[in-house]
Amino acid sequence: MTLARNGVSIRTERLNKAFGPVQAIRNLDLEVLSGNRFGFLGPNGAGKTTTVRILSGLLRQTSGYAEVCGIDVSRDRDSIKAITGLLPETPGLYSKLSAVEFLEFIGALNGQSDEKLHRRIDSLLGVLGLEGRQDDLLESYSSGMKQKVLVASTLLHNPKLVFLDEPTSRLDPSASAVVKDLILVLSEETDTTFFICTHMTGFAEDVCDVIGILNQGGVVARGSPQEIVDSAGAGDLEDAYLRIVGGKVDREALLAWR
Ligand SMILES: Nc1ncnc2c1ncn2[C@@H]1O[C@H](COP(=O)(O)OP(=O)(O)O)[C@@H](O)[C@H]1O
Ligand SMILES: [Mg+2]
Numbered sequence: 001m002t003l004a005r006n007g008v009s010i011r012t013e014r015l016n017k018a019f020g021p022v023q024a025i026r027n028l029d030l031e032v033l034s035g036n037r038f039g040f041l042g043p044n045g046a047g048k049t050t051t052v053r054i055l056s057g058l059l060r061q062t063s064g065y066a067e068v069c070g071i072d073v074s075r076d077r078d079s080i081k082a083i084t085g086l087l088p089e090t091p092g093l094y095s096k097l098s099a100v101e102f103l104e105f106i107g108a109l110n111g112q113s114d115e116k117l118h119r120r121i122d123s124l125l126g127v128l129g130l131e132g133r134q135d136d137l138l139e140s141y142s143s144g145m146k147q148k149v150l151v152a153s154t155l156l157h158n159p160k161l162v163f164l165d166e167p168t169s170r171l172d173p174s175a176s177a178v179v180k181d182l183i184l185v186l187s188e189e190t191d192t193t194f195f196i197c198t199h200m201t202g203f204a205e206d207v208c209d210v211i212g213i214l215n216q217g218g219v220v221a222r223g224s225p226q227e228i229v230d231s232a233g234a235g236d237l238e239d240a241y242l243r244i245v246g247g248k249v250d251r252e253a254l255l256a257w258r
Contacts (some may be wrong), residue, residue: 039208144175
């Protein structure tokens with residue numbers, strides 16, 4: 001298996017994806033270093049999910065280059081799948097299974113062997129703080145607990161890189177806080193790189209050490225949350241984000257009809 005060169009986990013060069021007339025990704029240049037918690041921040045329709053689907057080997061680009069841990073994503077999809085984990089935007093969960101049964105099922109789909117898989121499941125359940133509830137059916141779990149199990153399911157095969165597509169967008173603030181803490185703990189306890197799509201500036205600020213802001217298919221700002229705030233001359237990340245992607249409401253224009 002190819003190792004990441006120079007600690008670079010993801011690299012894209014002039015990556016493009018068109019769906020018919022819709023240019024979802026436009027000459028995207030991206031670099032994510034190993035071990036980063038990279039926040040891919042952008043409004044609905046910016047191209048975040050499309051990028052993740054290309055990088056995880058699910059979708060072929062129209063043109064340009066992308067590599068993950070030194071592997072060309074359009075050439076060796078099986079290797080990409082073996083070294084990455086993906087939490088999709090709308091994941092499926094089997095409510096009539098317990099957490100352990102669900103994780104065993106996902107592990108079996110990955111082709112993992114019994115004993116190693118059970119050790120991994122035990123250690124993940126420990127990190128998640130779900131011991132004691134692991135044999136309860138998932139239908140009895142809160143949204144935050146379900147999301148923990150889903151995040152765990154992406155980590156079973158000990159991937160080098162995990163894509164989390166909008167991991168908190170359907171969660172209430174307390175469930176979001178659980179997922180935030182989980183990502184921070186997992187990032188400290190493993191050397192996994194996290195690539196996290198979100199449109200929530202607060203989440204990105206709390207969790208990510210590097211942020212790339214995506215707008216209309218291209219990266220328009222990159223840096224630590226503080227660097228982005230400073231370079232936009234903004235007060236905080238939300239203010240910087242709204243200045244960069246637009247969306248500041250023109251109150252004068254809005255009230256002009258009166
Ligand atoms: N399968 C598809 N067929 C047609 N258009 C698509 C498809 N997937 C995404 N798009 C379009 O590509 C653009 C980017 O979408 P997406 O990557 O889902 O953005 P985001 O995840 O940032 O909200 C949008 O205009 C969307 O409508
Ligand atoms: Mg999306």
